[in-house]
Amino acid sequence: MFFLVALSGDPLADLRESSAPEAPKLMEARIAAMHLNEPIPVRYLSWLAGIFQGELGVNKAGTTVSSLLSAAMESTLKLVVVATVLGAVIGITIGIISALRQYSTFDHGITFAAFVCFSLPIFWVATLLKQYVAIEFNDWLRDPxxxxxxxxxxxxxxxxxxxxxxxxxxxxxxxxxxxxxxxxxxxxxxxxxxRWFADPGLGFPFILVVGLATAAGVTALIAGVEHLQPMYAALGAAGVGALLYYPLQPMLVSPSFLTLLGLFVVAGLVSAAIGWQLGGLLRRQAIPLAVFSGLFVAAMMFMDRLLEAWDGYARALKGRPVATIGSETPNFMGNFWQTTLDSGMHLLLPTLALILVGLAGHSRYSRASMLEVMNQDYVRTARAKGLPERTVVIKHAFRNGMIPITTILALDFAGVFSGAVITEAVFGWKGMGALFSQALREVDPMPVMGFFLITGTSIVVWNMLADIAYAYLDPRIRLS
Known part of the structure; x- marks a missing residue:
């Protein structure tokens, strides 16, 4: 890659065409910074030696590649991690439901939608989202x-x-x-x-009802209703979390990130204690369900505070809250909730674009994997023993069905560090993809090599984590 980039053009082309008086001095400085007076193999070996000393070199402007990668990775992780996690969770869930409803109307509809989404070019999806989810939606918000x-x-x-x-x-x-x-x-x-969209919010009744309903539904799906201790634990954690809605309001007026992180940790610990107390002999099932229920209610309270800041944020942006470009509004000054909402609005469109395109692959892989597992002998044996269908699917089929999906997820998370070149270009994000494409255009090998060093390392690490996960999902697999 170093040789290909170095031979792909002239890194001094812009200075050769310049008529500025200081152009010769700038050319000499760039030659010295990029070691252009040395043969390409020598330049490569110098870069390779610098890696073992913790130095990644400098770009053609004299900026260290380490600082460039740090800023680009922060922007890319903010953009791609959310899209990757949501796309994986939604896609796998849809794929499993589609497999359990094979050849039904739902299955045919999901199959059609998956192939449509898989065929859409990302730049075209991004353009449609800008037009209909940003521009026209902002116009509609004037009279919702x-x-x-x-x-x-x-x-x-x-x-x-x-x-x-x-x-x-x-x-x-x-x-x-x-x-x-x-x-x-x-x-x-x-x-x-x-006119909820003009001044949105959730409120205590919604959080209480939805929190209890979600806790009951997830518990019934995972643990069943034969034994009620896990149900009591999940409902107790959700109820306690919702009842703290009003007492916690003073702490949520203008919090810091560490304050919110601490509250989430406390919510998880209190929920675990409720699960331990109410779980009885089924504590291994009750504690995770209680923790999930408590954290879900905490997340809804966080969302409620964000929505309360919507009206002030929309007024500050003159009624155009859904952003179309960039990672933040220039010179925007607001409280914690408004700045968090600003970051979320800039994430909305690129995240939706990445989810729509990536959703198809996850749903199709998970569907095919579950169909293969559901036809195995041990699944038929579990059904023949009279086990409930929920137990057959969750405890017997799901874990083995996740083994092929784990490989796909590992590659997806490894690809997070390489950024999303087209998406970043369309939405104006300065992440790893933008760094890579700019370095290629400017014939600048050092940032390109730093890019491949980071992405190559992430691929190796995530594949290793996938191998470890195989042994957890299937006890027959041993790391030795």
Whole structure:
């Protein structure tokens, strides 16, 4: 790579074309900084020797590559990690549900949507998001009224989705479609009538109800309802977290990052204690479920405070809160919640673009893996023993189905450090992808080599972590 970049052009081309009086001196300084008076093999060996001394060299402007990589990695990790994690979680979940509903309407719809998303060019998706999720959405926020035809169309679509997910007879599908239609229509009509999008928020009743419902649903899915100790633990953690909504408000007026981190840690510890106390003989199941429920409620409280800052943030940006370019608003000064919201709004569009394109691969891989596992002899044996379908899927099929997915996830997380070249260019992010492409254009080998050093190391490390994860997922695999 060093040879290819060094031979790809003239790093002094801009100075040769310059008519400025100081151009000759600048040319001499650049020749000295980049060692252009030495043969390429000697320059490469000098760079290689510098690595073992902790030096990555300097770019053509004289800036150390270490500082360039540090700034670029911070920007890239902020952008790509969120998209990678969300894309993996959503894609794997959809793929598993699709496998369990093989050849159903839901499966066919997900398959069609996956191939569409997989075929979309990222730059085209980014352009559509800028137009409809940023520009037109910002215009709509001036008067956030949802027309009745839109409410009905979205409600019909939601009803069809719930009908396709429901695995039962035709009557049950009609009931699921009706409930999905009615609930969606009522929610959208309420949001429109109350102008919720102009000044959004969650509030204590919503956090309490959704927290308890999520705790009950996740516990029923993972631990079942045969033994109620895990259910009591999860509901207890969610209820205690929601009841602390008002007492914690003074601490959340203008917190710091360390304060919020400390509150999340305390929430996890208190939830674990509740799980230990209420879990009884099933503490191994109860404690993780209680911790999840407590942290979920804490996350909703965090989101509630962010939404409360929405109105002031939107006014400060003259009614254009959804950003289209860059990682932050220049010269924007606000409190903790407004600056956090600003970072989130700049992350929104590139994250959505990366999720939509990456979602297809995760869903298809997880679907194929689960279908293969569900046809294995030990799964049929588990069903023949009379185990509930939830136990068969969660405890017997899911772990083995995750082994191929682990390889894909390892490569995805390794690729995080290489950035997203096209996405960063479209949305104006100065991350690893922008650093790499700029160095190539300017015939600057040092940043390119630093880029490959970081990405190559991450690929090796994440593949090693994937090998370790195999032994955890499948006891038959041994690291020796």
């Amino acid at each position: 009224f949802i027309p009745l035809p839109v409410i009905l169309a979205v409600a019909v679509f939601a009803g069809l989705v719930w009908s396709s997910i429901y695995n039962g007879d035709r009557k049950g599908k009609l009931i699921a479609a009706g409930i999905g239609f009615a609930v969606t229509a009522v929610i959208l009509f309420t949001l429109s009538a109350t």
